[in-house]
Amino acid sequence: MGTKQPDLRTVQVTRYLTPLREGGSLPAIVEGDDDFLYVLKFRGAGQGPKALIAELIGGELARFLGFKIPEIVFANLDEAFGRTEPDEEIQDLLRASTGLNLAVHYLSGAITFDPLVTIVDSGLASRIVWLDTFLTNVDRTARNTNMLMWHKELWLIDHGAALYFHHSWENWEEQAGKPFAQIKDHVLLRYASELETVNTAFRAVLNESAIQSIVSLIPDEWLVTDSPFSSAEEHRNAYSKFLETRLSVSDVFIKGAQDARESLI
Structure with missing residues (x-):
């Protein structure tokens, strides 16, 4: 936990x-000039750059x-x-996405996480639930787990549906302090x-400096399209x-998640 300042490569x-063909955003497998395969998330897809920002953060x-x-x-x-x-639909998407997009390393041979097959211990489950409650990530449900098993380890993917408040920026400061009701559907x-243990541990390592270095x-x-702000x-x-x-x-938000969990078990 608490690695050095992030630094993303450009391919x-x-x-x-x-x-x-998953969801509405039509991501694609592409090859980069480094000869690696990536899952490319297009800036010109339905939710535009906001999904890429959520994925990145x-x-x-x-x-x-x-x-x-x-790797992102x-x-x-x-x-x-x-x-x-x-394909005309893909052609339009490619044209609308000329320039800078986001991609994640393609985990060849990975299989979709199945909660009926793989048991996740309470520590890891608690850490993932904390993360998704913090990020207001609506998309880690039994229907769509957005987790992969690769080399017998659990990998998290696809955070494009996180930070859902930024689709309108309405009352965003108020939203920041609220529990996350959708956590009730978390797989x-x-x-x-x-x-509570995870909350103490994560608050000890995550700080303003780490957040700002990632957001930077x-x-x-x-940040310039469809923005309510005067500058990037x-x-x-x-x-x-x-x-x-x-x-x-x-x-x-931890209390909200605990209340949601109690009504489940």
């Missing part, structure tokens, strides 16, 4: 291999807290890709019996403030 997308915060997360990179997409793709909630990674070009810096500061406020009142 050039050299080959578009195959779309992953959520994934790097999870990594900072010691979770297994595939910036992925540059050349405008030539849109011209060679026969690991029933196993999360150590939330957001490229300016992802002000926009970044709002993300930092939301997370700092949330951390300072973590007892509130």
Whole structure:
């Protein structure tokens, strides 16, 4: 826990291999100029840069807290890709995503986590539930666990649905201090019996400096579209403030998660 200042590599997308027809965002497996395969998240997809910002902040915060997360990179997409793709829907997506996108290392051979097959101990379950309550991540349910088993270890993926408040920025300061009602649907909630212990441990390592260093990674070009703020810096500061406020009142969201768990078991 508490690794050094994050630093994301930038890769050039050299080959578009195959779309992953999951959800509305049509991510794809691509090859980078480093010869690695990545799952590319497109800036031009339905929720635009906001999903990439959530992916970046959520994934790097999870990594900072010691979770297994595939490497996240910036992925540059050349405008030539849109011209060679026969599928019209994908062609439009590629054209709308020219420039800087986000990609995560493709874990070849990984299998989707199945709670009926793999038992997660209470410590790990509690850490994951804490993370998702903190990030207001609506997307780690039994229907869509967004976890993979790879080399017998549990990896967290896809945080694009986290920080859902930023789709409107309405009352965001008030939202930061509230419990997270959707935690009741979390796939690991029933196993999360150590939330208070985890809360103490995470609050000891996660601080304003760590939050700000991760938020500072957001490229300016992802912050200028559909923004209620006057500058990219002000926009970044709002993300930092939301997370700092949330951390300072973590007892509130932990109590909410414990109440939701009690009604389950």
